Amino acid sequence: MFSNFNTKSMPGVIRIKRGLNIPLKGEAEKVFSRVPQAETYAVKPTDFAGLTPKLMVAEGDKVKAGSPLFVDKYRPEVQFTSPVSGEVISIIRGERRKILEVVVKPTEVQEYIEFGKANPKTLKRSDIVERLLLSGSWPLIRQRPYAIVANSTDIPRDIFISGFDTAPLAPDLDFSVKDEKEAFQAGIDALSMLTNGKIYLGLNNDYPASDVFTKAKGVTVNYFTGPHPAGNVGIQIHHTAPINKGEVVWVINPLNVIIIGRLFTMGVYDTTKIIAVAGSEVLKPRYYITKIGASITEFVANNTTQPTEKLRFISGNVLTGSKISANGHLGMYDNMVTVIPEGDFYEFVGWATPGFTKYSNTRTFFSKLLPDKKYALHTNINGGERAFVITGQYDKVLPMDIYPVHLLKAILAGDIDKMENLGIYEVAEEDFALCEYVCTSKVDVQNIIREGIDLMIKELN
Amino acid sequence: MKALRNYIDKIKPTFQKGGKLEALHSTFEAFETFLFVPNKVTTVGAHIRDAIDMKRTMSVVVMALMPALLFGMWNVGYQHALSTGAVMTFWEVFLYGFIKVFPIIAVSYIVGLGIEFAFAQSRKHEVNEGFLVTGMLIPLIVPADIPLWMVAIATAFAVVIGKEVFGGTGMNIFNPALLARAFLFFAYPSYMSGDKIWVSGMIKGEGIVDGFSGATPLANAAAHHMDKIPSTWDMFIGTIPGSIGETSTLAILIGALFLIITGIGSWKIMLSTVLGGLSIGFLFNIFAVNPFMEIPAWHHLIMGGFAFGAVFMATDPVSGAQTEKGKWIYGFLIGFFAVLVRVLNPAYPEGMMLSILLMNAFAPLIDHYIIEASIRRRHKRAAIAANNR
Numbered sequence: 001m002f003s004n005f006n007t008k009s010m011p012g013v014i015r016i017k018r019g020l021n022i023p024l025k026g027e028a029e030k031v032f033s034r035v036p037q038a039e040t041y042a043v044k045p046t047d048f049a050g051l052t053p054k055l056m057v058a059e060g061d062k063v064k065a066g067s068p069l070f071v072d073k074y075r076p077e078v079q080f081t082s083p084v085s086g087e088v089i090s091i092i093r094g095e096r097r098k099i100l101e102v103v104v105k106p107t108e109v110q111e112y113i114e115f116g117k118a119n120p121k122t123l124k125r126s127d128i129v130e131r132l133l134l135s136g137s138w139p140l141i142r143q144r145p146y147a148i149v150a151n152s153t154d155i156p157r158d159i160f161i162s163g164f165d166t167a168p169l170a171p172d173l174d175f176s177v178k179d180e181k182e183a184f185q186a187g188i189d190a191l192s193m194l195t196n197g198k199i200y201l202g203l204n205n206d207y208p209a210s211d212v213f214t215k216a217k218g219v220t221v222n223y224f225t226g227p228h229p230a231g232n233v234g235i236q237i238h239h240t241a242p243i244n245k246g247e248v249v250w251v252i253n254p255l256n257v258i259i260i261g262r263l264f265t266m267g268v269y270d271t272t273k274i275i276a277v278a279g280s281e282v283l284k285p286r287y288y289i290t291k292i293g294a295s296i297t298e299f300v301a302n303n304t305t306q307p308t309e310k311l312r313f314i315s316g317n318v319l320t321g322s323k324i325s326a327n328g329h330l331g332m333y334d335n336m337v338t339v340i341p342e343g344d345f346y347e348f349v350g351w352a353t354p355g356f357t358k359y360s361n362t363r364t365f366f367s368k369l370l371p372d373k374k375y376a377l378h379t380n381i382n383g384g385e386r387a388f389v390i391t392g393q394y395d396k397v398l399p400m401d402i403y404p405v406h407l408l409k410a411i412l413a414g415d416i417d418k419m420e421n422l423g424i425y426e427v428a429e430e431d432f433a434l435c436e437y438v439c440t441s442k443v444d445v446q447n448i449i450r451e452g453i454d455l456m457i458k459e460l461n
Numbered sequence: 462m463k464a465l466r467n468y469i470d471k472i473k474p475t476f477q478k479g480g481k482l483e484a485l486h487s488t489f490e491a492f493e494t495f496l497f498v499p500n501k502v503t504t505v506g507a508h509i510r511d512a513i514d515m516k517r518t519m520s521v522v523v524m525a526l527m528p529a530l531l532f533g534m535w536n537v538g539y540q541h542a543l544s545t546g547a548v549m550t551f552w553e554v555f556l557y558g559f560i561k562v563f564p565i566i567a568v569s570y571i572v573g574l575g576i577e578f579a580f581a582q583s584r585k586h587e588v589n590e591g592f593l594v595t596g597m598l599i600p601l602i603v604p605a606d607i608p609l610w611m612v613a614i615a616t617a618f619a620v621v622i623g624k625e626v627f628g629g630t631g632m633n634i635f636n637p638a639l640l641a642r643a644f645l646f647f648a649y650p651s652y653m654s655g656d657k658i659w660v661s662g663m664i665k666g667e668g669i670v671d672g673f674s675g676a677t678p679l680a681n682a683a684a685h686h687m688d689k690i691p692s693t694w695d696m697f698i699g700t701i702p703g704s705i706g707e708t709s710t711l712a713i714l715i716g717a718l719f720l721i722i723t724g725i726g727s728w729k730i731m732l733s734t735v736l737g738g739l740s741i742g743f744l745f746n747i748f749a750v751n752p753f754m755e756i757p758a759w760h761h762l763i764m765g766g767f768a769f770g771a772v773f774m775a776t777d778p779v780s781g782a783q784t785e786k787g788k789w790i791y792g793f794l795i796g797f798f799a800v801l802v803r804v805l806n807p808a809y810p811e812g813m814m815l816s817i818l819l820m821n822a823f824a825p826l827i828d829h830y831i832i833e834a835s836i837r838r839r840h841k842r843a844a845i846a847a848n849n850r
Binding site: 022242244245246247312314318319320321323338340342343344345346347348349350351352355358359360361362363364365377378379380381382383384385386387388389390391392395401402403405406421422423429433436437438439440441442444445446447 | 462465466494495496497498499500501502503504505506507508509510511512513514515516517518520521587589590591629630631632722723724725727778779781783784785788828832835836838839840842843846847
């Protein structure tokens with residue numbers, strides 16, 4: 001059915017009109033590079049919004065792949081387990097002894113906790129849930145509303161998977177999943193036991209998707225076309241079966257569906273995945289095979305254009321990723337590492353330059369006359385924080401029936417009713433990342449959204 | 462530039478907490494960030510940010526005002542020459558206008574920015590750039606002979622009562638520049654209306670040529686002196702009496718084009734304002750009972766402050782409607798009421814100012830109903846889902 005990819009005539013293709021593809025330099029070439037096993041792996045409680053971790057290990061403890069490192073203090077059944085076997089070498093803490101990272105040094109030969117091979121379709125729902133919880137795969141499933149780790153006692157209305165990532169320099173997921181057909185199907189089979197609704201798989205209509213996706217059984221495929229954030233699962237939910245008050249849906253990334261699949265096909269928590277290392281400052285932007293939580297040292301050492309102190313290393317993409325050091329660790333949900341220049345310099349009357357080399361979504365820079373140009377953007381905020389003044393700017397990059405500025409103001413005012421009315425249940429930080437990028441007033445939009453979500457959780461539960 | 466940067470870094474501690482000139486911190490910061498975009502990097506959220514900032518946005522608007530300003534300066538001199546019958550070269554004409562207009566701009570900026578700096582300091586904010594535009598708008602919507610102390614009072618009124626009492630930039634309900642003009646209009650009517658104030662030198666009665674009337678086209682129309690209305694071409698080019706920046710529809714159109722191309726000004730508001738003005742103009746044409754109602758509807762667009770208001774005042778993002786659908790309604794009603802007021806109420810020939818201020822007050826209400834519609838869609842969807850469960 002190659003006619004699936006005829007953009008114009010295909011009925012049922014969901015066209016996302018508003019959004020923005022930021023043209024960054026340094027896209028990963030579709031080539032695998034092999035690197036030695038990472039020196040260290042880490043699981044970071046900070047990857048999980050709202051989590052209060054309770055440690056289950058101490059420095060010096062030996063662990064296997066799948067052994068719990070910490071649990072959710074308020075939902076102790078949710079375990080966060082080691083992706084590798086080895087020794088817990090350090091527990092890094094921040095201000096007020098907040099746990100930032102639990103670091104494991106891997107053994108040469110990997111040992112896994114065995115959960116036994118099984119066909120998920122022959123298991124009971126409760127057995128699947130238990131296996132996901134015990135193995136540490138559970139946190140891979142997140143819920144909407146709130147964009148937090150799913151609750152194991154919920155039965156979600158539906159489960160949503162976005163099969164493509166439109167974020168700047170994001171990896172081509174078709175490329176990343178291509179040899180994982182069996183595990184992906186097993187993962188889908190397991191997930192299908194968890195909901196009475198559908199499993200929606202969103203695919204990009206602009207190019208033929210991998211067989212792994214198109215031939216998957218038990219999924220409802222929706223095709224999307226349009227700029228980022230068309231690949232965000234939240235946007236896809238909004239355009240297929242939006243979340244209403246009182247409903248819960250779950251979301252999961254395809255690479256994590258594969259990890260869940262392996263829990264049944266191989267019977268172990270094997271977090272192997274393919275990630276992209278990209279960005280203007282990477283000498284050879286490519287794909288790598290690695291595991292959740294791996295140290296990025298091997299990917300970036302001797303692979304950057306400048307000394308590390310002049311660079312920003314990001315686990316994830318430039319819009320939503322977290323800042324890490326050159327020896328930092330890959331986040332739980334991140335499928336890429338981005339390296340861009342730091343922008344900690346002064347620019348003489350920078351706001352008044354013609355701007356042939358500056359990228360903007362507005363038409364106030366001459367670079368708009370160079371439509372195919374790609375940019376090496378740095379981390380300077382390019383201005384100062386101001387009150388909300390410009391209107392219509394967020395709306396252009398948020399393809400939802402939501403009034404972003406009004407929602408943000410409701411959050412700042414702590415008005416729960418208004419937040420609910422304006423669609424807080426349908427949003428996650430990542431959906432507002434572009435609003436934050438384009439903001440003339442340099443407002444930290446994603447932070448405000450998370451504050452709003454935290455307030456909802458606090459007030460309603 | 463390195464030397465300048467080093468110098469700034471050297472004197473910076475004087476203005477920071479504990480420094481001798483701590484009280485001028487906001488002022489120093491405003492000038493520093495004007496010279497150098499700060500070295501501040503992202504710490505939370507998106508790691509990269511758009512190159513646009515408030516300084517560039519506001520300077521785009523100021524640039525868009527330049528054609529109207531330059532033409533206005535020339536026209537001040539030109540009208541003066543016409544009224545006195547003096548023979549002046551182009552540069553003499555322009556210089557006359559420049560000498561009249563520049564002090565007004567200087568007073569507006571000095572008073573306005575002074576107050577802004579003080580408020581920024583007391584609120585521990587950075588100085589907002591919004592006044593860069595307001596400070597240029599105020600001189601353009603007053604007559605050239607306005608006393609400078611009046612400009613100072615009106616500017617102070619606009620900034621303090623129009624903006625800061627609401628919490629500063631971004632919180633104000635009314636367009637500050639228009640509020641300044643409304644203040645002048647109601648506080649000093651003899652300086653803001655009549656037939657003698659629009660042409661520089663007429664109040665003093667400097668050797669007026671026989672038969673020269675300083676009345677604006679709108680005043681003539683309101684008085685049903687249809688024969689005295691200048692030609693369409695003159696009104697379009699702007700060689701007519703009026704406030705400094707409002708007379709030339711052509712210069713305003715150039716500014717409008719610049720705002721639309723850069724995307725800084727809302728074309729929706731501009732277009733809908735024009736449509737609103739035209740529609741009531743056509744209605745008047747159909748039911749005309751006096752000569753003012755008979756003038757071609759599109760003439761309203763090139764008379765008085767209509768064009769200036771539509772392009773530079775109605776499009777103020779803070780005081781206007783903020784939703785995209787709301788902008789259509791907001792603009793349409795501005796145009797509609799502007800022409801309605803100017804034709805039906807001869808006491809207020811300039812309906813544009815009142816109309817925009819009125820719609821400023823209603824903009825939040827318009828947005829409210831647009832957003833309510835979205836909320837209703839959400840509730841309806843939830844109700845259907847609940848029924849199907």
